[in-house]
Amino acid sequence: MEHERPRDGDAEALILDSVRRFLERDVKPHVHRLEHDDVYPEEIVEKMKVLGLFGATIAAEYGGLGLSTQTYARIVELVSTVWMSLSGIFNSHLIMAAAVQRFGTEEQKRRFLPRFASGELRGGLALTEPDCGTDLQAIRTVARREGDQYRINGTKTWISNGIYGQCFALLVKTDPGAQPRHRGMSLFLAEKGPGFAVSRKLEKLGYKGIDSAELVFSDYRIPADRLIGGGEGRGLQHALGGLELGRINVAARGVGVAQAALDEAVRYSQLRHTFGKPICEHQAIALKLGEMATQVRAARLLVEDAARIYDRGERCDMEAGMAKLFATEAAIDCSLESMRIHGGYGYSKEFTVERLYRDAPLLVIGEGTNEMQRLIIARQLIQRNPV
Numbered sequence: 001m002e003h004e005r006p007r008d009g010d011a012e013a014l015i016l017d018s019v020r021r022f023l024e025r026d027v028k029p030h031v032h033r034l035e036h037d038d039v040y041p042e043e044i045v046e047k048m049k050v051l052g053l054f055g056a057t058i059a060a061e062y063g064g065l066g067l068s069t070q071t072y073a074r075i076v077e078l079v080s081t082v083w084m085s086l087s088g089i090f091n092s093h094l095i096m097a098a099a100v101q102r103f104g105t106e107e108q109k110r111r112f113l114p115r116f117a118s119g120e121l122r123g124g125l126a127l128t129e130p131d132c133g134t135d136l137q138a139i140r141t142v143a144r145r146e147g148d149q150y151r152i153n154g155t156k157t158w159i160s161n162g163i164y165g166q167c168f169a170l171l172v173k174t175d176p177g178a179q180p181r182h183r184g185m186s187l188f189l190a191e192k193g194p195g196f197a198v199s200r201k202l203e204k205l206g207y208k209g210i211d212s213a214e215l216v217f218s219d220y221r222i223p224a225d226r227l228i229g230g231g232e233g234r235g236l237q238h239a240l241g242g243l244e245l246g247r248i249n250v251a252a253r254g255v256g257v258a259q260a261a262l263d264e265a266v267r268y269s270q271l272r273h274t275f276g277k278p279i280c281e282h283q284a285i286a287l288k289l290g291e292m293a294t295q296v297r298a299a300r301l302l303v304e305d306a307a308r309i310y311d312r313g314e315r316c317d318m319e320a321g322m323a324k325l326f327a328t329e330a331a332i333d334c335s336l337e338s339m340r341i342h343g344g345y346g347y348s349k350e351f352t353v354e355r356l357y358r359d360a361p362l363l364v365i366g367e368g369t370n371e372m373q374r375l376i377i378a379r380q381l382i383q384r385n386p387v
């Protein structure tokens with residue numbers, strides 16, 4: 001596996017600085033309204049294009065910033081400390097781009113990557129179906145070859161960017177009877193057009209602002225040259241190939257949410273007084289703060305470790321799985337503890353912590369549930385330590 005080399009410290013500091021400025025100036029003042037009205041942040045997306053976020057991990061030769069995964073993970077963490085939903089708008093888009101960059105034909109890279117990098121053509125991953133998410137080999141969306149086209153029928157659900165995105169890495173069966181099942185699976189780059197419909201917007205507990213949708217394909221015709229890599233039967237491998245990067249991204253979101261929950265708790269616990277002193281001086285609250293701070297730091301170190309290994313081009317499914325598992329559970333724990341520290345105000349829509357508490361559970365589901373992460377870690381552990 002070849003990945004982009006890490007940039008030098010100065011370049012990284014500059015990029016992180018501009019992301020910080022963008023978050024302070026263009027995002028923070030609007031989060032509360034956009035979140036509670038569940039509005040897609042179109043103006044912010046325009047600014048994200050200018051910042052280059054839609055090309056963050058796309059190679060410079062195709063118009064991207066070519067950032068290392070380590071730098072990218074720091075950006076995702078920063079963004080998620082302010083509003084996790086924003087990271088979803090470029091995260092799954094970049095995983096789609098990574099599938100093209102790693103497995104696409106040169107023609108596909110030249111045609112799509114520059115438009116992905118500029119943000120002119122945005123999208124994500126369309127893998128999950130109403131009947132299956134974890135067991136992707138059970139999908140029922142089928143693509144039948146007809147001359148130099150394929151005809152696709154099926155339904156995808158929970159697709160991030162499904163309404164505002166225009167192009168999706170679409171996982172289908174090209175040979176539904178194949179055994180093993182993954183040999184009959186292929187990944188297409190599907191742009192919206194006749195036969196490709198958004199059937200509904202899905203309502204959610206949190207992760208507001210970003211659109212999650214059900215997509216229906218009815219006799220949708222797509223040119224054969226949109227099959228990623230050009231050959232049938234490698235779709236599952238191509239879709240899962242991006243998951244190590246995806247897990248590091250989700251882990252980084254977990255660090256961001258956990259950090260934000262900690263920051264809110266550290267601030268509030270000094271301002272709120274009971275029984276004649278700030279609540280941070282009550283041992284029950286201090287114990288929570290100590291635990292949360294340790295979880296956040298450990299989560300960040302696990303993410304950095306996995307990203308470093310990924311950047312070296314080494315296999316890191318175990319390390320990425322550990323980072324994803326730990327950091328996302330930390331996000332759940334810290335958001336709940338921070339809410340408790342806020343007392344009744346933690347339950348109020350006027351305080352940030354209730355959003356963090358609603359956002360965190362998504363992280364233990366997406367990019368492979370945490371149940372699956374534990375199994376992946378255990379399997380790797382046995383493989384790497386045979387007796």
Ligand SMILES: Cc1cc2nc3c(=O)[nH]c(=O)nc-3n(C[C@H](O)[C@H](O)[C@H](O)COP(=O)(O)OP(=O)(O)OC[C@H]3O[C@@H](n4cnc5c(N)ncnc54)[C@H](O)[C@@H]3O)c2cc1C
Nearest residue numbers: 125126127128132133134135158159160365366367369371
């Ligand atoms: C807000 C949101 C955004 C999403 N965005 C996208 C997107 O952009 N693109 C996309 O394709 N999908 C997306 N998803 C779907 C997501 O990836 C799936 O929900 C996830 O993969 C889990 O699949 P499932 O919901 O079908 O659960 P299931 O696979 O039905 O799992 C149900 C439960 O069983 C457990 N389980 C399943 N199999 C095993 C096993 N072998 N061993 C132990 N436990 C097991 C799971 O851990 C889970 O607890 C999104 C989901 C949400 C909620």
